[in-house]
Amino acid sequence: MASHSPESDLDIAVEHGVLPGDSDLFTTGLCEPANWRKQLQPLLRLRLDMQSYIPGESEIVEAGLRESSRLIYENLLNIIFEENAVSQHSMRNMIALLFAAQFSLLGGCDGGTAQQSPPLKISIDFNTASTDWLGGYSDYSSYTQPEDIVEEPRPLPPPFTSYGLYTAGTNLSDDLFIYIKKKFSGFAPNAKYSLTFSVTFLTNAPSGCAGAEGVTMKGGASTIEPITVLVNGEYQMNIDKGIQANSGKDALALGDIINSNTDCSSPRYVSKTLTSSSVIIATADNDGSLWVIFGIDSGFEAASNVYYQSATVAASIR
Numbered sequence: 001m002a003s004h005s006p007e008s009d010l011d012i013a014v015e016h017g018v019l020p021g022d023s024d025l026f027t028t029g030l031c032e033p034a035n036w037r038k039q040l041q042p043l044l045r046l047r048l049d050m051q052s053y054i055p056g057e058s059e060i061v062e063a064g065l066r067e068s069s070r071l072i073y074e075n076l077l078n079i080i081f082e083e084n085a086v087s088q089h090s091m092r093n094m095i096a097l098l099f100a101a102q103f104s105l106l107g108g109c110d111g112g113t114a115q116q117s118p119p120l121k122i123s124i125d126f127n128t129a130s131t132d133w134l135g136g137y138s139d140y141s142s143y144t145q146p147e148d149i150v151e152e153p154r155p156l157p158p159p160f161t162s163y164g165l166y167t168a169g170t171n172l173s174d175d176l177f178i179y180i181k182k183k184f185s186g187f188a189p190n191a192k193y194s195l196t197f198s199v200t201f202l203t204n205a206p207s208g209c210a211g212a213e214g215v216t217m218k219g220g221a222s223t224i225e226p227i228t229v230l231v232n233g234e235y236q237m238n239i240d241k242g243i244q245a246n247s248g249k250d251a252l253a254l255g256d257i258i259n260s261n262t263d264c265s266s267p268r269y270v271s272k273t274l275t276s277s278s279v280i281i282a283t284a285d286n287d288g289s290l291w292v293i294f295g296i297d298s299g300f301e302a303a304s305n306v307y308y309q310s311a312t313v314a315a316s317i318r
Helices: 025-031 033-043 059-068 088-092
Strands: 048-053 096-101 120-125 134-138 150-155 163-170 176-184 192-203 215-222 228-231 234-237 251-256 270-275 280-283 290-298 303-317
Touching: 134 150, 134 228, 134 234, 163 176, 176 303, 192 215, 192 251, 192 290, 215 280, 215 303, 251 270, 251 290, 290 303
Parallel strands: none
Antiparallel strands: 048 096, 120 303, 134 176, 150 163, 163 303, 176 290, 192 270, 192 280, 192 303, 215 251, 215 290, 228 234
């Protein structure tokens, strides 16, 4: 029962099955709360948070459902809230989503702890003639702004087939960051995540040749949208991506873009995969979304380019 004190909380348990397009209950429980929250929040005056609970993992939660729950909605598909008591059969077969207003999950119960959501994996395929990824660039001044930035889907160069997301530009000042970004939903609202990144791309930067080892591929995530801002005459990122080969709070340096070709006089494209060896911490926004960013950070005063082929982002709730 909710009161008007700062410690007020309202818990709602929702029994659901596997929604169309989801592989299992865990996927539904992880990916759908953001959509449900958008529908429920306008009906409540208090802030609404969601976390997934798996029946059988907390006696405190189940005792509360058995002793105090009330039926508030029932549809024809037997998606129900149990009235006064939750049967053992129902308890074994449901995932309850607990919504806590201005309070942590079961914050009013001594010893109650939030259950960990299963890891979230985002698989990204850039093999498309169109894209909903946005592009940008930073780390320049009005005197060193490049004029040849390209960020668009293109057919891959021979002998490769299909498409990739092509980004390119010329570093005129020993510093240039060319990035792509996209907002992803399905995270737990306001939850902290540990994230790792892997990206596969085509590069024509030969190994052992001057300069190209100074171009670093980066992957990152942030609550706010990564954008380029003007600071004291310099166009910089509004997130901490790190400088050139160094990682930052919001992005990891995955490695350089040089490939296995050692013939400096005859560059050719080679597919390369880079994977992070550490994690960054990012917090999802109120809607359960995070911005993901990839980019090449150049300390090489010359032209650089890559074709993004695929990427993976793995996120584990903390």
